[in-house]
Amino acid sequence: MAEAFGDYEELAAGVLPADVRDFVAGGSGSETTLRLNRSALDSVTLTPRVLAEVAEASLRCGLVGGSAAMPVVVAPMAYQRLLHPEGELLLARAAAAAGIPYVISTLSSYPLEKIAGTGPSWFQLYWLRDRAMVESLVDRAGAAGCGALMVTVDVPVMGRRLRDVRNSFSLPPDVVAANLVDAVSEAHVGVPGLSAVAAHTASAFEPAVSWRDLEWLKARTELPLLVKGILDPRDAIRAVEIGADGIVVSNHGGRQLDGAVASVNALPSVVDAVGKECSVLLDSGIRSGTDVLRALALGASGVLVGRPLLWALAVDACDEALALLRKELVDAMLLAGCANVADAARLTTGRA
Template sequence: MASSLDDYEQLASLLLPAGVRDFVAGGSGSETTLRRNRSALDAVTVTPRVLTGVSSPDPSTRLLGTPAAMPVAVAPMAYQQLVHPDGELALARAAAHAGIPYVISTLSSRPLEKIAAEATTWFQLYWLRDRSMVESLIDRAEQAGCAALMVTVDVPVMGRRLRDVRNSFQLPAEVVAANLVGARTEAHVGVAGASAVATHTASAFEPSLSWNDLEWIRRRCRLPLVVKGILDPRDARCAAEAGAEAVVVSNHGGRQLDGAPASIDALAAVVEVANCEVLLDSGVRSGTDVLRALALGASGVLIGRPLLWAMAVDAAAEALGLLTAELTQAMMLAGCATVADVAELTTGRA
């Protein structure tokens, strides 16, 4: 059994092919932002309160009106069958067991309807060149019972992920984008010195997504709207004005613009101006990180890579149980009985 979420990466690395391991672990460019996410979180200090009489902290909350056993949702991540034969179904079941929302990726390797049957889900939407397919995905998410629509706005093109380029990474034949028409794509065709996944993204995604398009989605979709990929407070304000109920402060796990700020460093300024719920994504690796995000004003976090590593060793439910235990203990040590209490803590920088 792992003693921390970081342990799962070491365990998974013994099992996964090198190309898959790099696809999961890697960031864009020189991976400056990937590293910065971790160092910036480590630099956040949280001053505990004492003599608060807390004996049994309650980490439960609501995210976008969805009940959650802790202020965490599983981040949208593509092609999860790369790390587990059941793909997204395995992680959705673990999320259901943990009592938290699971975010289905547009590029999931299992159909969104099958994933939605396993857990409380939100659907993550990439803006595709084929608008009719965008409409179809929104309709399917609504009909499948997804509780929110999360639009990712920081991928006009895929960041240059050098590990994938050097590995000439391509998807194996059995791993497909199950929600898209013509599941076998350029992502399965290897080209020396190129990422086949990036080639597919370039052909499928529409780079000119604008605020007008987001407003169209708001009119078109009945679900609560979440905008993921916000770092600038001005964009957070625009998202709320366009009708978003929440924004996700995220640099895509260091996989898009290398040199972008760490998400945790952008969080407070976004919270200050956003007239909506604010979640944090990128770099979360422990219950202490969740506490840090809450203390800085987030209502919850998304967690990604550690759960892929845990999936690879059939331990996704165990990993989420560990995260719950870590957060509960962190709340206890900080003198907080509830998630609302955490928001009152004082933070600083080491």
């Protein structure tokens, strides 16, 4: 039993093979950005308001394409059957029960239609070399009832994740890229001194994806479009110009460019640039209700949460984990004198 949302990593450590733990926990290069995400969030201070007559906090909020029971979204994460045989289905069901969107990864290990059937879902798109496959995924996501499309733009190539390289990490035969025609791929072929998952990405992903491709995508789909992996306000402005409905300020949890700015440090300039025109979400390093409040106070409409939910999945505790995160956010809001997310956005922030 966990006492805090941040406890699941330790609990999962007792049940997962070392290479799967490393695949989830790891960042790229020397993991500088992975560490910066945490130290930057820890350094954000909040100035509580007092005597605000707040006995209850309402977490309900508007998110792209609808409303949610709290300003939290389950981040797209590949191959969740690595953590639990029911993988994506279990986590998506917990998200639905908690009243929050679940983002289905292009690289999900159950077919997107099966996951979308469990509750409100968005679909995350990686730009593949095979344009027909991209078109088919977009069409399938729409037909399956996904509420939004989230295109990830920070993976022209995969960051060099040294833990996976050192472990010669590859996927077990029962964990496949269920949405792709080639569900079994290089990702399953262990090669000493190589990450098989990185090898698969190199052959499947289109490194030269461009703003023109995003314009094409926007014209092709009726679904709200979010662009995930933006850190520079100039890119945020460009995304809004092509019609993006939301931006995810993200460095992919420290898994892409090592040395990239901590997401939370990039957030204020992106909010200044486009916050009036579209939703701005934050991810990378969110580990507690206080972190969610920090993001809201800095102008985010909500957050995406990644690894902690995979750790919870590994110990079959997704419902409990989301309830704990909710409780932590309620507690933080009451302590800060916030009755709702609009109050949270008016808090004064500083740096420790």
